[in-house]
Amino acid sequence: MVADPPVVEATGVTKRFGSTVALHEAAIRIDRGQTHALVGRNGAGKSTLVSVLTGLQAPDAGVVTFGGERAPRLADRDAWRRRVACVYQRSTIIPELTVAENLFLNRHDRGRGGLIRWGTVRRKARELLDTWSVDVDVRVLAGDLDVERRQFLEIARALSFGARFIILDEPTAQLDGAAIARLFTRIEDLQRQGVTFLFISHHLQEVYEICDTVTVFRDARHVLTSAVGDLPRAELIAAMTGGAAGAGAARRGPSAEAPTVLDVSGASLRGSYTDVSFHVRAGEVVGLAGAANSGRVEVAETVAGLRAATAGTVEVDGSRPVPGSVPAALRAGVGFVPQDRHRQGYVAQMSIADNGTLTIPDRLGPAGLIDGRRRDGFARSMIEKLAIKAPGPELPVSGLSGGNQQKVVMARALANDPKLLVLINPTAGVDVRSKEFLLGKVEEVAESGSGVLIASDELDDLRLCDRVLVVFQGRVVAEIPRGWHDHQLVAAMEGVDLDG
Amino acid sequence: MVETRTAPGTSSPSATGGGRRLALARLRDLALIPAIIVIAIVGQFVSPVFLRGDNLVNVLQTMSEIAVLVLAQTLVLVVKKMDLSLESTVGLAPGVAAWLTVPVGAGHGLGLLPGGWSVPVTLAVGVLVGVVNALFIIRFGLNGFIVTLGMLIVLRGVLTGISGGQTFFRLPGSMLYLGTAQWLGVPASVWVCLLLFAAGIVVLGFTSFGRSLYAIGGNVDAAKAAGIRTDRVLWIVIVTASVLAALAGLMLSGRLASVASAQGDGYIFTVFAAAVIGGISLNGGKGTVFGAFTGILLLFMIQNVLTLAGVPAQWIGALNGAIILIALALSRVTGGKVQD
Amino acid sequence: MVETRTAPGTSSPSATGGGRRLALARLRDLALIPAIIVIAIVGQFVSPVFLRGDNLVNVLQTMSEIAVLVLAQTLVLVVKKMDLSLESTVGLAPGVAAWLTVPVGAGHGLGLLPGGWSVPVTLAVGVLVGVVNALFIIRFGLNGFIVTLGMLIVLRGVLTGISGGQTFFRLPGSMLYLGTAQWLGVPASVWVCLLLFAAGIVVLGFTSFGRSLYAIGGNVDAAKAAGIRTDRVLWIVIVTASVLAALAGLMLSGRLASVASAQGDGYIFTVFAAAVIGGISLNGGKGTVFGAFTGILLLFMIQNVLTLAGVPAQWIGALNGAIILIALALSRVTGGKVQD
Amino acid sequence: GDTSGSGASGAPVVGVDYPRSDTDFWNSYIKYTPEFAKELGLDLKTTNSQNDVAKLTANAQTFISQGVKGVAMAPQDTAAIAPTLEQLAAKKIPVVTVDTRPDSGDVYMVVRADNRAYGEKACRFLGAKLAGKGAVVMLQGDLASINGRDRTEAFNDCMKADYPGITVYGEATNWDGAVAAQKLQTDLTAHPEIRGVYMQSSFALAGTLQVLKQKDLLVGPQDPKHVFVVSNDGIPEELRNIAEGHVDATVSQPADLYAKYALQYLKAAIDGKTFSPGKTDHDSTIVQVRDGLLEDQLSAPLVTADGGTYDGVTSVKNDDKSLWGNKL
Numbered sequence A: 001m002v003a004d005p006p007v008v009e010a011t012g013v014t015k016r017f018g019s020t021v022a023l024h025e026a027a028i029r030i031d032r033g034q035t036h037a038l039v040g041r042n043g044a045g046k047s048t049l050v051s052v053l054t055g056l057q058a059p060d061a062g063v064v065t066f067g068g069e070r071a072p073r074l075a076d077r078d079a080w081r082r083r084v085a086c087v088y089q090r091s092t093i094i095p096e097l098t099v100a101e102n103l104f105l106n107r108h109d110r111g112r113g114g115l116i117r118w119g120t121v122r123r124k125a126r127e128l129l130d131t132w133s134v135d136v137d138v139r140v141l142a143g144d145l146d147v148e149r150r151q152f153l154e155i156a157r158a159l160s161f162g163a164r165f166i167i168l169d170e171p172t173a174q175l176d177g178a179a180i181a182r183l184f185t186r187i188e189d190l191q192r193q194g195v196t197f198l199f200i201s202h203h204l205q206e207v208y209e210i211c212d213t214v215t216v217f218r219d220a221r222h223v224l225t226s227a228v229g230d231l232p233r234a235e236l237i238a239a240m241t242g243g244a245a246g247a248g249a250a251r252r253g254p255s256a257e258a259p260t261v262l263d264v265s266g267a268s269l270r271g272s273y274t275d276v277s278f279h280v281r282a283g284e285v286v287g288l289a290g291a292a293n294s295g296r297v298e299v300a301e302t303v304a305g306l307r308a309a310t311a312g313t314v315e316v317d318g319s320r321p322v323p324g325s326v327p328a329a330l331r332a333g334v335g336f337v338p339q340d341r342h343r344q345g346y347v348a349q350m351s352i353a354d355n356g357t358l359t360i361p362d363r364l365g366p367a368g369l370i371d372g373r374r375r376d377g378f379a380r381s382m383i384e385k386l387a388i389k390a391p392g393p394e395l396p397v398s399g400l401s402g403g404n405q406q407k408v409v410m411a412r413a414l415a416n417d418p419k420l421l422v423l424i425n426p427t428a429g430v431d432v433r434s435k436e437f438l439l440g441k442v443e444e445v446a447e448s449g450s451g452v453l454i455a456s457d458e459l460d461d462l463r464l465c466d467r468v469l470v471v472f473q474g475r476v477v478a479e480i481p482r483g484w485h486d487h488q489l490v491a492a493m494e495g496v497d498l499d500g
Numbered sequence B, C: 001m002v003e004t005r006t007a008p009g010t011s012s013p014s015a016t017g018g019g020r021r022l023a024l025a026r027l028r029d030l031a032l033i034p035a036i037i038v039i040a041i042v043g044q045f046v047s048p049v050f051l052r053g054d055n056l057v058n059v060l061q062t063m064s065e066i067a068v069l070v071l072a073q074t075l076v077l078v079v080k081k082m083d084l085s086l087e088s089t090v091g092l093a094p095g096v097a098a099w100l101t102v103p104v105g106a107g108h109g110l111g112l113l114p115g116g117w118s119v120p121v122t123l124a125v126g127v128l129v130g131v132v133n134a135l136f137i138i139r140f141g142l143n144g145f146i147v148t149l150g151m152l153i154v155l156r157g158v159l160t161g162i163s164g165g166q167t168f169f170r171l172p173g174s175m176l177y178l179g180t181a182q183w184l185g186v187p188a189s190v191w192v193c194l195l196l197f198a199a200g201i202v203v204l205g206f207t208s209f210g211r212s213l214y215a216i217g218g219n220v221d222a223a224k225a226a227g228i229r230t231d232r233v234l235w236i237v238i239v240t241a242s243v244l245a246a247l248a249g250l251m252l253s254g255r256l257a258s259v260a261s262a263q264g265d266g267y268i269f270t271v272f273a274a275a276v277i278g279g280i281s282l283n284g285g286k287g288t289v290f291g292a293f294t295g296i297l298l299l300f301m302i303q304n305v306l307t308l309a310g311v312p313a314q315w316i317g318a319l320n321g322a323i324i325l326i327a328l329a330l331s332r333v334t335g336g337k338v339q340d
Numbered sequence D: 001g002d003t004s005g006s007g008a009s010g011a012p013v014v015g016v017d018y019p020r021s022d023t024d025f026w027n028s029y030i031k032y033t034p035e036f037a038k039e040l041g042l043d044l045k046t047t048n049s050q051n052d053v054a055k056l057t058a059n060a061q062t063f064i065s066q067g068v069k070g071v072a073m074a075p076q077d078t079a080a081i082a083p084t085l086e087q088l089a090a091k092k093i094p095v096v097t098v099d100t101r102p103d104s105g106d107v108y109m110v111v112r113a114d115n116r117a118y119g120e121k122a123c124r125f126l127g128a129k130l131a132g133k134g135a136v137v138m139l140q141g142d143l144a145s146i147n148g149r150d151r152t153e154a155f156n157d158c159m160k161a162d163y164p165g166i167t168v169y170g171e172a173t174n175w176d177g178a179v180a181a182q183k184l185q186t187d188l189t190a191h192p193e194i195r196g197v198y199m200q201s202s203f204a205l206a207g208t209l210q211v212l213k214q215k216d217l218l219v220g221p222q223d224p225k226h227v228f229v230v231s232n233d234g235i236p237e238e239l240r241n242i243a244e245g246h247v248d249a250t251v252s253q254p255a256d257l258y259a260k261y262a263l264q265y266l267k268a269a270i271d272g273k274t275f276s277p278g279k280t281d282h283d284s285t286i287v288q289v290r291d292g293l294l295e296d297q298l299s300a301p302l303v304t305a306d307g308g309t310y311d312g313v314t315s316v317k318n319d320d321k322s323l324w325g326n327k328l
């Protein structure tokens, strides 16, 4: 055991992107057969380390060794792939190619004359996916798969190289509970076969569930490495954030006579949800829980005006905004944080000020003109209120870290002093500290008399809700008041009725 | 920048880093100014005429119509679309007006409408072309490049069809006005061009409508989620661009007192080159109207210098192209990755 | 789709939905076949000459050079780049060869090299242009559209420069071969074109190299992660496209027994129209070589029918454009969102 | 087969390829051709090669497929047409070329006006008017055009030989009116001594007059500031402008005669007639330009307001009924 060289060891690794230092003399050592967790806040440098360890990028300084030998040249991709397989944080699925081809990209089965034998490729793909019980036609385009299947495709491909060392960079971020369980069963199988893992996640309970050792990165540096069992959760968080974790204060619920700010009745949208009715009162926080594809996101998007229900009504603060019109919803008093901040949340090359005030053009100046000073004033107060780390309101949002980008999106949702705040996955991919902060803000907003609707499958998001409505296959199947146990909610989301 | 990271919890970008990025973004707007100055100096060496007022007015006048096209294309590019058909609209819009208003005897028009109708007809054709483009692109979701490529061919063909390939002469007075009048001693078309650019700078830089163009070009889903009526804005942009092209055509026909059936042919290459050299991104959401103006100004100054220098005709094309490529490469160096 | 959701755990897209999508993906390849059949029937009505062997060979021969350009552009589009300069390479590559090999007295060449050098020189110019493009695009990271637009202008200018705008003729025999020889009673250029397309179908459909083009066009980072040497593949594609353009130029000069200084002008519009109608996406990673072939075939069949029908010349342009637009709209209906 | 060579009426089928349809001159040719075909009793098939020699080759092949008995064409690229001529010769289909003379290959007859004469006539007119000194701008067409080059060379040669006191500023314009106007404007600014403009085609007509007007140079011929404008083509608009005193002269290209004699020679070829060099019955001369190549050189008169003679060049008055521009 002692004589065994580590599967991989990186020492003194430094990597800069322009003026950003992504890794500063970072180090990691992963021993054979271990499942090693790497945690840290957004932008701590985890994914950068992954790209160094998989040979996608050369470090500016530092040494990487595999089993005691120096890493291969960057150009020698085959050598890298024999040593390490990886599920990258950013999707490496090519949507225009079929499932089968994605699985065997650049290692097609070739017959005489070096031509690809598509039949064999498809058969092998079928076999591979069967072992994962992923039920898809391997001839469909990968782009037509849902997010979860795509993630499994990614995982199945990475694990199919037969490498003895596998890196998983936030593999669970896109998966729901059942899928995560399936993935973990598979990982445990491989662990028994002696495969070594480097596992990255913002879900700390997962670290405790399947990992042996944990390394914490903070601000581009290695902070500590420890056996998982020796490191209580609070200490782990402290190591990540460089301070003690704060505890959320309990919040009073809304008063009984608080007016209704959202009334959804009999809403249906073909293919997404059916006959959904509920209401949210001023000062109340209501959760919409459900698995991926349950329809919860679509319900929330309907309220925000991104979709129009085919039947039923949505009433916001006593008025019925035109269905399917975001501007109408805005006027009715809805503030909105969309599902995916990269896709719908912000315009990357526009400044914080412009992004933050996109929903309130009428407050920036007369006759559609923008008064730059007034806009920047708005933005400065946002930066202050939400503690956005930025040198000034003119910085493009692309220059912010993930957590801060999400804060900008939240700031915009709050910009028009909403009567009703609609949040979809508000803390997805956000580290613990930022998460606490954002959720604290949500509570503050509720305290001040706005209604809040949170559509999420993240238990931490739902914990602060006064009520959680569980959506299963397009219908609201349960209403669970505050104070639930995790397993109770998870079971409801999976469609399992614990009460029989 | 390492030191800014040493204090835990203050991993914010250093103010200087942010400031530098900001300064670069502003500089990009002015990226061509050095090149313009260099050309001006070279021009003055080549011929003492170059910096004389009347020559500069010449440059402005001859570029005015194409500059309006550049403005139109800039709007379209900012929302991440493309409109190749602008070059055909430049010919077709005044062509239809001439066809309908030029009397049967004098030219070979139909003489169906009195001359006063020519300007409204020109602009109406612009609107119509824009509406057709918008229908295909926004309503039917077809790719803008290829729709407008098809339209370019169709519209050019329609102009050849109605004109029988001949040039319309003897245009009504109202069509000539913009191309021939002088306001305060400077050609009206120069004023129109400068005023349109000024308006463009104000609208794109200082109004929420203009900002919504950048938002759409940068991330259309985000723009939609932020309550911008993206389809409506796109309609307005595409139709406006066509109307601007029709206006450019009107100015050009006025200046040449005729509508040739090939009017506008090949302009689109120059228009794209000017816009991109001027810092407009083909990927949407980036670049300013002022930058676009410097782009087209640079190109026309170069042409003017080449003409004054009496460069052998056969080498003008190669020289012009080489200078464009160099300007492009330089604008990348001075202004960051301008072209993406 | 609601009913497929009722069974827990099978929230997969229904098999029928997947199957339908699958069928569509394959159909896209054949999307133009109905249109081609319709044109063939219309053509036969218009003139009994249309379906005769010699007329069909005419169509194939006249489209052969531009078809090779379409193939070249297809490769480039699949990797999500663009090469506008192909149309200038068509003229420049054989132009340089003629300039160097045509004797001083006969044409107005320099006569520096013996005639046998003309073919290697043509291809070498193709390589050179490709290398310059690749340098700008891959090495310096400039936008392909605008680099090749600049190159289009420069290369065209260089050809005008070396030829003085005149046409090179009395070309050496080796340059004439491909454009004039007959193999098995069919023009050699038809064979070359068909063989190149067959090779394209095999390479893009059945080799790892070909698939890597699609991977790069679909997601260049993912391709890199999958071990594809993306830069190397891009270099090969861009240079190959230029060489194909040079070859197309050689075939064209051979057929016309001369190199006009305007050779290739305006081809790029047709090339893009054919590729896109044939299902090649401008956003990379989509479309097949066979589809591209049906695209250019359709366009040339239409032109042939219009010629046989004796459509008044001034309306040919408009009709041609309108048919392209319609084909485009139809290919969207039959083949899904072809154009994105 | 043989029968395909005649139309339904038994009239011989001939093919005419129009070179382009985007200039006034060629459009007149396109208009005249069917009229004369009817007059001569020919069954006409037409194509248009849109100034693209590759298209012309394809069109010729279409004609062969259609079984024509003769082809008239106006190859704007005189070198590239050789293979097509060989192909037609192999099928024994006689060819008449209009406006241009192929660089190699045999044709039955070339019907053309002498483009060098155009340039020379313009040169002499300007030389006479400017009394041999001053400066002129020559707005050339496209460098790629043979006719344009002939006009340029002849104009330059004549100026150099006979009027060395006149400076010529030549500008390539790609046959584009806007480019022509732009360059003229620059030249007039840089060289105010310019007193003459020779444009090689009517495409630049209106733009040139506008530039002159803007520069206050559009004044009567008596005014010392007058800029002498010589155009080319003879379209009605030029004739009108001559009448108004804005344009001083033009060379009238015989569009009607091109159409008429192209078809007449085709008919003669089908009927098996042969021609030899010498005067013709229509005020022109057939010359043998090289072995086996005859050329009917139609007259292209200089048109002026007074019909005078300028340094040996005679001219006709702008309202002369024989001009094609007055017969539309």
Ligand SMILES: Nc1ncnc2c1ncn2[C@@H]1O[C@H](COP(=O)(O)OP(=O)(O)OP(=O)(O)O)[C@@H](O)[C@H]1O
Pocket (backbone or CB within 6 Å): A017, A018, A020, A041, A042, A043, A044, A389, A398, A399, A400, A401, A402, A403, A404, A405, A431, A434, B011, B012, B013
């Ligand atoms: N793509 C980029 N290019 C240049 N600089 C960047 C880029 N991404 C981030 N930065 C800079 O690096 C800084 C550090 O980002 P990082 O993600 O480490 O912040 P953080 O402290 O983790 O914030 P948060 O807790 O909100 O995630 C950012 O604030 C930003 O200015």
Ligand SMILES: Nc1ncnc2c1ncn2[C@@H]1O[C@H](COP(=O)(O)OP(=O)(O)OP(=O)(O)O)[C@@H](O)[C@H]1O
Pocket (backbone or CB within 6 Å): A017, A018, A020, A021, A022, A040, A041, A042, A043, A044, A045, A046, A047, A048, A049, A089, A401, A402, A429
């Ligand atoms: N290609 C790049 N260009 C510029 N900056 C980069 C690039 N990649 C990463 N960075 C910056 O480097 C820092 C570390 O990023 P990295 O992606 O490694 O963080 P991470 O720990 O994986 O964060 P997360 O938890 O959000 O995935 C961040 O500030 C990031 O913005």
Ligand SMILES: [Mg+2]
Pocket (backbone or CB within 6 Å): A041, A042, A043, A044, A401, A402, A403, A404
């Ligand atoms: Mg962060």
Ligand SMILES: [Mg+2]
Pocket (backbone or CB within 6 Å): A046, A047, A048, A089, A169
């Ligand atoms: Mg990461």
